[in-house]
Amino acid sequence: xxxxxxxxxxxxxxxxxxxxxxxxxxxxxxxxxxxxxxxxxxxxxxxxxxxxxxxxxxxxxxxxxxxxxxxxxxxxxxxxxxxxxxxxxxxxxxxxxxxxxxxxxxxxxxxxxxxxxxxxxxxxxxxxxxxxxxxxxxxxxxxxxxxxxxxxxxxxxxxxxxxxxxxxxxxxxxxxxxxxxxxxxxxxxxxxxxxxxxxxxxxxxxxxxxxxxxxxxxxxxxxxxxxxxxxxxxxxxxxxxxxxxxxxxxxxxxxxxxxxxxxxxxxxxxxxxxxxxxxxxxxxxxxxxxxxxxxxxxxxxxxxxxxxxxxxxxxxxxxxxxxxxxxxxxxxxxxxxxxxxxxxxxxxxxxxxxxxxxxxxx
Amino acid sequence: xxxxxxxxxxxxxxxxxxxxxxxxxxxxxxxxxxxxxxxxxxxxxxxxxxxxxxxxxxxxxxxxxxxxxxxxxxxxxxxxxxxxxxxxxxxxxxxxxxxxxxxxxxxxxxxxxxxxxxxxxxxxxxxxxxxxxxxxxxxxxxxxxxxxxxxxxxxxxxxxxxxxxxxxxxxxxxxxxxxxxxxxxxxxxxxxxxxxxxxxxxxxxxxxxxxxxxxxxxxxxxxxxxxxxxxxxxxxxxxxxxxxxxxxxxxxxxxxxxxxxxxxxxxxxxxxxxxxxxxxxxxxxxxxxxxxxxxxxxxxxxxxxxxxxxxxxxxxxxxxxxxxxxxxxxxxxxxxxxxxxxxxxxxxxxxxxxxxxxxxxx
Numbered sequence: 001x002x003x004x005x006x007x008x009x010x011x012x013x014x015x016x017x018x019x020x021x022x023x024x025x026x027x028x029x030x031x032x033x034x035x036x037x038x039x040x041x042x043x044x045x046x047x048x049x050x051x052x053x054x055x056x057x058x059x060x061x062x063x064x065x066x067x068x069x070x071x072x073x074x075x076x077x078x079x080x081x082x083x084x085x086x087x088x089x090x091x092x093x094x095x096x097x098x099x100x101x102x103x104x105x106x107x108x109x110x111x112x113x114x115x116x117x118x119x120x121x122x123x124x125x126x127x128x129x130x131x132x133x134x135x136x137x138x139x140x141x142x143x144x145x146x147x148x149x150x151x152x153x154x155x156x157x158x159x160x161x162x163x164x165x166x167x168x169x170x171x172x173x174x175x176x177x178x179x180x181x182x183x184x185x186x187x188x189x190x191x192x193x194x195x196x197x198x199x200x201x202x203x204x205x206x207x208x209x210x211x212x213x214x215x216x217x218x219x220x221x222x223x224x225x226x227x228x229x230x231x232x233x234x235x236x237x238x239x240x241x242x243x244x245x246x247x248x249x250x251x252x253x254x255x256x257x258x259x260x261x262x263x264x265x266x267x268x269x270x271x272x273x274x275x276x277x278x279x280x281x282x283x284x285x286x287x288x289x290x291x292x293x294x295x296x297x298x299x300x301x302x303x304x305x306x307x308x309x310x311x312x313x314x315x316x317x318x319x320x321x322x323x324x325x326x327x328x329x330x331x332x333x334x335x336x337x338x339x340x341x342x343x344x345x346x347x348x349x350x351x352x353x354x355x356x357x358x359x360x361x362x
Numbered sequence: 363x364x365x366x367x368x369x370x371x372x373x374x375x376x377x378x379x380x381x382x383x384x385x386x387x388x389x390x391x392x393x394x395x396x397x398x399x400x401x402x403x404x405x406x407x408x409x410x411x412x413x414x415x416x417x418x419x420x421x422x423x424x425x426x427x428x429x430x431x432x433x434x435x436x437x438x439x440x441x442x443x444x445x446x447x448x449x450x451x452x453x454x455x456x457x458x459x460x461x462x463x464x465x466x467x468x469x470x471x472x473x474x475x476x477x478x479x480x481x482x483x484x485x486x487x488x489x490x491x492x493x494x495x496x497x498x499x500x501x502x503x504x505x506x507x508x509x510x511x512x513x514x515x516x517x518x519x520x521x522x523x524x525x526x527x528x529x530x531x532x533x534x535x536x537x538x539x540x541x542x543x544x545x546x547x548x549x550x551x552x553x554x555x556x557x558x559x560x561x562x563x564x565x566x567x568x569x570x571x572x573x574x575x576x577x578x579x580x581x582x583x584x585x586x587x588x589x590x591x592x593x594x595x596x597x598x599x600x601x602x603x604x605x606x607x608x609x610x611x612x613x614x615x616x617x618x619x620x621x622x623x624x625x626x627x628x629x630x631x632x633x634x635x636x637x638x639x640x641x642x643x644x645x646x647x648x649x650x651x652x653x654x655x656x657x658x659x660x661x662x663x664x665x666x667x668x669x670x671x672x673x674x675x676x677x678x679x680x681x682x683x684x685x686x687x688x689x690x691x692x693x694x695x696x697x698x699x700x701x702x703x704x705x706x707x708x709x710x711x712x713x714x715x716x717x718x719x720x721x722x723x724x
Binding site for chain 2: 314342
């Protein structure tokens, strides 16, 4: 049996574990939570993400260690990398954890981004407002996810309050671009540098949290550009595993927003909607196995189940959805599961999504 | 959390458990084996299939009990059915456990079968040979699977030895029909009587064990007849859950061979090859949830991995196969896993299957 260590035991870990179980790959998790979703998919070592003793134990029992959670201390991973391969490389995580490093990487690779400025003080923020115009988005460089660590500044007089509200932490300011839509591109890179890219995904966020994804998002120029950006990024990082790149689309142009060095919520549709799921391809990549086909098997739609699980699960199933229940307790704003539909046409998929959202609103 | 009790913890139980985990359905197993495959998919109560105390415990913790193993004593299930719904109904299992009862049911429903005779003695066998002609197949009425409990009788003088070899047990004799191919049809029936039928599967056996399945097996007249036979059978048994009917095809005709009141090896391709797997549909059916779409997402092929796991798993993955490893120890004749491929055309699927079989022969 091949054994993979996974830092983090949330739903991403759970779905990696399910993919592994079938393949004959055992996943061993490290997570401090009382009932982490990954408990359903493998053994969980109950410890903080940065507990070095437990990390060593994990590394000792596995042939490769990966992570499904981005706020793992890079230093801990780098220390571990002397004894076990860490994939994706800790350098990718280091870049992703810091919005400034991330922006610099995009720019170094010629990947377009939204106009931005470094902000280390309220004065910097005032200057940024002058240079970029208002409104703008202030984002802390570190520890932001699902819309956390962000503030929108609409007027000059909001500047001081926003700076205080985010704790006066090292940040960046971005122009508020009124984009047409949000897209993500997800791909896997193998040990030999081979790359498998999924069709483009279109995403709709609500209050900073992903609500709906659709794939394939049909747009040839976007798909070509996204693929190139993703490949450049994977190559520059000497990456192994699955990576997701989130982008804004403006006309025919794409602006990179951020990347996640891991399997990604906007790729959940790949479980039923693609020949090979992102979870299986991540495991294949980090274990040096051949990557699986990333083609779509239809037009997929995914709805995140946030805060509460559907009161009428049967109605969702009857509407053709596949239901994924992460086994988490209900809590406002928490991702508890997702529902996917796969249809023969984009129109049918969109009608099903509408129906699904209505069922969930009841 | 909804909880299902499953008698048997083999690979069928494992795959039911994986399907359940995603749906938010917990599976609890009963199996006497030391390391049953289902241990990867849920808690296992370690006890013989007929241990009434453990069965009661199982029933007490679950809202419905099902079985993935056919040699469960029907009396034990019937006793249990006073306290918890047993689905599929024990009557279906009773019929399936006895080839005589099974044949009678087929005949009562007007489902064609191979010419046959009851055999309770060597004299009966001699008479059957006279009536049906030689060669014929002698099959014990009970406890036969994967070609066990069967003998082919080619000449008069083999009769006595064959009768002794099968232990002189109540049996039936069947004419040896030279069929064109073997087909199976798998379907689910829900609590309200709704039925979802998968496209026909073509099966190739080697030494009595399923080796290769392909779906959809394209033949409109066969598909129509198979669907009718399956629906009649499901209706007559007031069935709830997944049932598989194995048949021989002769020209445009179909002869029923046997049915299995459970998820079936010839339906493993449905995991990647259909919109909804047989495992998910079995759980949906027995829990009263709406059934999922049974349409194919391509042309699927499945190879059973028997006796040894492939020495070169990477080559199988590189050839486009999905690998399923049940986590069992290698042993001659044992089903250890399976590999599935899904292709855009039947020809491409057949080429992949050839390639897969070559890789496995190395």
